[in-house]
Amino acid sequence: xxxxxxxxxxxxxxxxxxxxxxxxxxxxxxxxxxxxxxxxxxxxxxxxxxxxxxxxxxxxxxxxxxxxxxxxxxxxxxxxxxxxxxxxxxxxxxxxxxxxxxxxxxxxxxxxxxxxxxxxxxxxxxxxxxxxxxxxxxxxxxxxxxxxxxxxxxxxxxxxxxxxxxxxxxxxxxxxxxxxxxxxxxxxxxxxxxxxxxxxxxxxxxxxxxxxxxxxxxxxxxxxxxxxxxxxxxxxxxxxxxxx
Amino acid sequence: xxxxxxxxxxxxxxxxxxxxxxxxxxxxxxxxxxxxxxxxxxxxxxxxxxxxxxxxxxxxxxxxxxxxxxxxxxxxxxxxxxxxxxxxxxxxxxxxxxxxxxxxxxxxxxxxxxxxxxxxxxxxxxxxxxxxxxxxxxxxxxxxxxxxxxxxxxxxxxxxxxxxxxxxxxxxxxxxxxxxxxxxxxxxxxxxxxxxxxxxxxxxxxxxxxxxxxxxxxxxxxxxxxxxxxxxxxxxxxxxxxxxxxxxxxxxxxxxxxxxxxxxxxxxxxxxxxxxxxx
Numbered sequence: 001x002x003x004x005x006x007x008x009x010x011x012x013x014x015x016x017x018x019x020x021x022x023x024x025x026x027x028x029x030x031x032x033x034x035x036x037x038x039x040x041x042x043x044x045x046x047x048x049x050x051x052x053x054x055x056x057x058x059x060x061x062x063x064x065x066x067x068x069x070x071x072x073x074x075x076x077x078x079x080x081x082x083x084x085x086x087x088x089x090x091x092x093x094x095x096x097x098x099x100x101x102x103x104x105x106x107x108x109x110x111x112x113x114x115x116x117x118x119x120x121x122x123x124x125x126x127x128x129x130x131x132x133x134x135x136x137x138x139x140x141x142x143x144x145x146x147x148x149x150x151x152x153x154x155x156x157x158x159x160x161x162x163x164x165x166x167x168x169x170x171x172x173x174x175x176x177x178x179x180x181x182x183x184x185x186x187x188x189x190x191x192x193x194x195x196x197x198x199x200x201x202x203x204x205x206x207x208x209x210x211x212x213x214x215x216x217x218x219x220x221x222x223x224x225x226x227x228x229x230x231x232x233x234x235x236x237x238x239x240x241x242x243x244x
Numbered sequence: 245x246x247x248x249x250x251x252x253x254x255x256x257x258x259x260x261x262x263x264x265x266x267x268x269x270x271x272x273x274x275x276x277x278x279x280x281x282x283x284x285x286x287x288x289x290x291x292x293x294x295x296x297x298x299x300x301x302x303x304x305x306x307x308x309x310x311x312x313x314x315x316x317x318x319x320x321x322x323x324x325x326x327x328x329x330x331x332x333x334x335x336x337x338x339x340x341x342x343x344x345x346x347x348x349x350x351x352x353x354x355x356x357x358x359x360x361x362x363x364x365x366x367x368x369x370x371x372x373x374x375x376x377x378x379x380x381x382x383x384x385x386x387x388x389x390x391x392x393x394x395x396x397x398x399x400x401x402x403x404x405x406x407x408x409x410x411x412x413x414x415x416x417x418x419x420x421x422x423x424x425x426x427x428x429x430x431x432x433x434x435x436x437x438x439x440x441x442x443x444x445x446x447x448x449x450x451x452x453x454x455x456x457x458x459x460x461x462x463x464x465x466x467x468x469x470x471x472x473x474x475x476x477x478x479x480x481x482x483x484x485x486x487x488x489x490x491x492x493x494x495x496x497x498x499x500x501x502x503x504x505x506x507x508x509x510x511x512x513x514x515x516x517x518x519x520x521x522x523x
Contacts, residue, residue: 074434077441092443174427183318184428187409190321190345 006194009185013198019177023167027102028160035110042115060108066169068105073097073173098170106163113159117152118144150221157214161207178202269308272329273299274315278431280456281515282335294515295333298352301507302498318408318430321346324483330491332483335450337411339477347486349495351479352508353520355452356470357412362439368465370398381474395468396423403427405435405444412448415475436462452516479522
């Protein structure tokens, strides 16, 4: 084990974190918008909307992300029609292809998460809002979405972490994010174990921070969670149970 | 039933036969299977190519049993060190950088490095100044220097694709880094896909390999001189662990034999269409 090499390459690999964040958060942001539209289309009760939405979710959840990235990057570029189209300046760039693939992938998963969140909103609240005269977008914005969002947040936090890790696949299409840079250094030093420990460690720290942040947001949006946590602790203390 | 039993017994006898010679050593040789005609993978997933045939010849000569395994290029040296196999025959050139971590047999072939573009590209018909055919990086002459300088001007600002961990990527890093943008690929196949898609303007790699891909129908036109020497190393050899001195001696001897008896030349003509042997 070459610890000096690990220490030397840490700042170099860390320099790829910027690219990792750009890929992940651009894809998450665009994917979230897409997912909201898809979730609403799927729940709309109109077959011409729900069928394509469900089809998209099915395709992107049932195929490996590596295959999706490869087909979007190398696959689309094989067609003269694509190369001649107005989309080519965009699809020519590996960065855009990676964001597109990650976005389509997270969009499918997030649509399912949002659907689950919306389904979990108690029907009584929707009825009460209707009784107050809310409907359509207003009902969605004030009642459905905030409640659904809180419900879906733990699952979505999971999705954020999965996306940070999934962005490493962008290294297969020549992008130099954390894993890409680690691969370059491996190419120079022939030391894969050392470099993968370094890059793995960086992902570990990033995801530790992110999962804490999501948890904090959860407690902020649902203060009753903290109360129930506190009361749970008090009850256990009263019963003489050690709280770990 | 009887017939079935007989077949089973015959099969068992076949399986046991090599075991009868307990002295015979088994050597595991790794190849990439994605670098035609050096090594390739056929439709059934079997490894084929010049190096597969040569490995079988060398093993016969060394009186050892050979097992040829496929290994992705970017992990081929680390896996040798991790003892997943004993030797590498994967179009790997002998370079100073690689000699720091592994050992090599004497070379069994060499192929000059070439630049290539799409056939309709303006550089496809580029004439090398002074008709220099080969630039030897370890023995540069004035005409070679002129040709190199003109080539530099011609490709200035282009995006050039290259396979990772190769003599070719080392050369771009050392000599053309500020002249062209370099994009590295895990395999030659992906690199050529991006050349055809127009994402890179040119590619740089083994001339023999580019010729094979061009013959196969890929849109590739080589241009400019061939490169060898210096960064490009002393030719392609068998990669071995540093502590395996006896295996190196065995391979060196067998390669010398294959050179002298024309085995390498014959296989080279068969797979490359020209002679890549060193002697």
